[in-house]
Amino acid sequence: MAATGDEAAAMESISKAPVPPTDLTLTLTAEPEHKTDATENQKAKRPSNNNDGGVETAEEATEPAEPDINALCRDMFDKMSVFLQGELTATCEDYKLLENMNKLTSLKYMEMKDISINISRNLQDLNQKYASLQPYLDQINQIEEQVTALEQAAYKLDTYSKKLEPCLPCLEERIMMQHN
Amino acid sequence: MASSETQPRFGQSVKSLLSDKVTSCSGDVIALTRQVLKGSRSQELLSQAARNMVIQEDAILHSEDSLRKMSIITTHLQYHVEHSKNLQDQLKHLMK
Numbered sequence: 001m002a003a004t005g006d007e008a009a010a011m012e013s014i015s016k017a018p019v020p021p022t023d024l025t026l027t028l029t030a031e032p033e034h035k036t037d038a039t040e041n042q043k044a045k046r047p048s049n050n051n052d053g054g055v056e057t058a059e060e061a062t063e064p065a066e067p068d069i070n071a072l073c074r075d076m077f078d079k080m081s082v083f084l085q086g087e088l089t090a091t092c093e094d095y096k097l098l099e100n101m102n103k104l105t106s107l108k109y110m111e112m113k114d115i116s117i118n119i120s121r122n123l124q125d126l127n128q129k130y131a132s133l134q135p136y137l138d139q140i141n142q143i144e145e146q147v148t149a150l151e152q153a154a155y156k157l158d159t160y161s162k163k164l165e166p167c168l169p170c171l172e173e174r175i176m177m178q179h180n
Numbered sequence: 181m182a183s184s185e186t187q188p189r190f191g192q193s194v195k196s197l198l199s200d201k202v203t204s205c206s207g208d209v210i211a212l213t214r215q216v217l218k219g220s221r222s223q224e225l226l227s228q229a230a231r232n233m234v235i236q237e238d239a240i241l242h243s244e245d246s247l248r249k250m251s252i253i254t255t256h257l258q259y260h261v262e263h264s265k266n267l268q269d270q271l272k273h274l275m276k
Contacts, residue, residue, distance in 0.1 A: 080206055087213050094226040101233050108240055115247045122254040129261045136268055 217223070 076202075076206075080209070083210070084213055087217065091217065091222050091226070094223065094230070098226060098229055098233070101230065105233070105236075105240065108244065112244055112247055115244075115251055119247070119251050119254055122251075122258060126254070126257055126261060129265065133261070133264060133268065136271075
């Protein structure tokens, strides 16, 4: 039937929004224990019918509270924290993997940057040396062109001399007749 | 999160109400955590990023090989230029 004052207070505490335990630790205040002790004492009693003012009341027969409820609650919250940490660890591991991959890639790019700097320096030196060699290379080109022209002239002279060769005996006869 | 069921009903004890409330709260916390992780889409984005990085790795290695070959070729060109300079000095000496 109607609940007693202590049990009504317990029911009201259940109906209210529970306060989240900080750091997942549970601390029970003395008052509820006192109340539970009181209720236990009352529960230890037999449910009795009181007749106060002609109204019958009865106490609810409940089970006695477990003595290690604190330990059980602590265990529950510990396991819940472990579970939530496990849920979040997966994402953390993904981030760590990406972080490691990015670090390795940045190292690789730094090596490539050093190689590129060396290559650019070497190419600049090469360009300077090539610029200093350029006049000599131009002279070599000129010499080659002149030698080619000389070769052509030599071929032409050779051809002309070959053409003149058959006329040589006639010229010798003329010269001999003039002397005679 | 229905709180209307926390009112005492006929036949229900304080202990059972408390255990139900605790169970529902723990289930809500777990569901909230999972929803937060799911809504952030971090798993999809991170796995996609890792996949793209793996695809890029081949190109990065190829680029590194190409750069090393370029450095070797540059060194060979330097040797050629040095040899040409030596020949130039010999030519100058001969022209004198």
